[in-house]
Amino acid sequence: MDSMTGAVELGLLYALMALGVYVTFRILDFPDLTVDGSFTTGGAIAAILIANGYSPLLACLAAFAGGLVAGACTGLLHTKGKINGLLSGILMMIALYSINMRIMGKPNISLLGVDTLFTSMSPITVVLIIVIVFKLLLDAFLHTDLGLALRATGDNARMIRSFGANTDRTTILGLSLSNGLVALSGALIAQQSGFADISMGIGMIVVGLASVIIGEAIFGARSVFQATLAAVLGSIVYRIVVALALRVDWLKASDLKLITAIIVIIALVLPSVQRAIKQKANAKKRSAELLELALQMNKGGER
Numbered sequence: 001m002d003s004m005t006g007a008v009e010l011g012l013l014y015a016l017m018a019l020g021v022y023v024t025f026r027i028l029d030f031p032d033l034t035v036d037g038s039f040t041t042g043g044a045i046a047a048i049l050i051a052n053g054y055s056p057l058l059a060c061l062a063a064f065a066g067g068l069v070a071g072a073c074t075g076l077l078h079t080k081g082k083i084n085g086l087l088s089g090i091l092m093m094i095a096l097y098s099i100n101m102r103i104m105g106k107p108n109i110s111l112l113g114v115d116t117l118f119t120s121m122s123p124i125t126v127v128l129i130i131v132i133v134f135k136l137l138l139d140a141f142l143h144t145d146l147g148l149a150l151r152a153t154g155d156n157a158r159m160i161r162s163f164g165a166n167t168d169r170t171t172i173l174g175l176s177l178s179n180g181l182v183a184l185s186g187a188l189i190a191q192q193s194g195f196a197d198i199s200m201g202i203g204m205i206v207v208g209l210a211s212v213i214i215g216e217a218i219f220g221a222r223s224v225f226q227a228t229l230a231a232v233l234g235s236i237v238y239r240i241v242v243a244l245a246l247r248v249d250w251l252k253a254s255d256l257k258l259i260t261a262i263i264v265i266i267a268l269v270l271p272s273v274q275r276a277i278k279q280k281a282n283a284k285k286r287s288a289e290l291l292e293l294a295l296q297m298n299k300g301g302e303r
Contacts, residue, residue: 007239008239010239011238012235014189014207014208014235014239015131015211015236017186017207017208018235020208021205021209024178026221027142028154029155030078032205034179035089035178037093037096037097038179038182040097040100040197040201041183042185043187043200044109044186045062046062047059048103048109051110056119056191066183067186068183069176070096070179073092074089077091097198101198109196116192134184135228135229138228142224146173149165150170150173151224153170186200210264211234212234213234213264213267214237214267215231216231218233
């Protein structure tokens with residue numbers, strides 16, 4: 001039971017990152033690998049500020065701002081520098097490794113013995129409130145004129161440009177917002193785990209994708225509200241699945257990345273398999289109906 005509670009708590013902590021990945025992956029249709037670097041940036045900023053006596057809340061806001069800047073840099077590389085989107089994210093991710101090391105001054109920072117957001121309240125309560133607030137704010141933003149322009153940029157950038165919208169601006173905004181949420185998630189994870197580490201963001205993009213894909217597969221994404229809720233719940237489901245998988249005797253904690261990759265592969269392949277099976281069943285049904293119709297016409301002709 002404790003492991004399941006811990007899995008739900010972790011799922012909520014990573015839910016903000018899942019929301020960030022949803023913005024780039026689903027709304028902007030942008031393959032942003034900045035996530036692996038901006039997640040660490042958030043943890044690094046929060047850890048260094050808290051360790052130096054600053055308020056945990058201020059540290060979280062600073063982490064969010066750091067993520068905004070990282071995402072904006074990726075957006076500028078892509079829109080103004082005309083660099084491929086995937087390559088822009090990779091370049092920024094590489095640059096952030098050195099930047100994060102500069103911020104921290106060493107490979108890791110301990111937060112043991114200092115006050116964090118989780119010192120006086122239950123981690124689940126604190127994170128649940130934060131996730132609900134940011135989810136509702138994101139929903140509200142995506143229904144504004146600017147939010148609609150952001151969504152339209154991902155759907156059909158050429159069409160929205162023909163209406164006079166600045167797709168460069170909306171792309172930069174989307175990437176900034178996404179990485180801001182990812183960095184905030186990193187800040188919360190650093191406080192919950194009691195340390196920030198230079199390698200804490202490795203593989204986070206896969207975790208975020210897994211959460212979004214699993215959530216959409218199980219809960220659907222017919223509206224913005226439902227899609228963001230699916231990302232949050234997908235993050236929790238993903239963590240529960242990982243916790244259950246690690247209970248298997250022959251699996252080790254070091255197999256976590258392999259488990260993540262397998263979960264993502266299954267989540268990506270399963271909808272295609274389901275569609276293929278459904279199409280095959282429909283084809284068989286149509287064939288049977290045509291055969292029955294042909295037999296009926298044949299009987300009518302014999303009479």
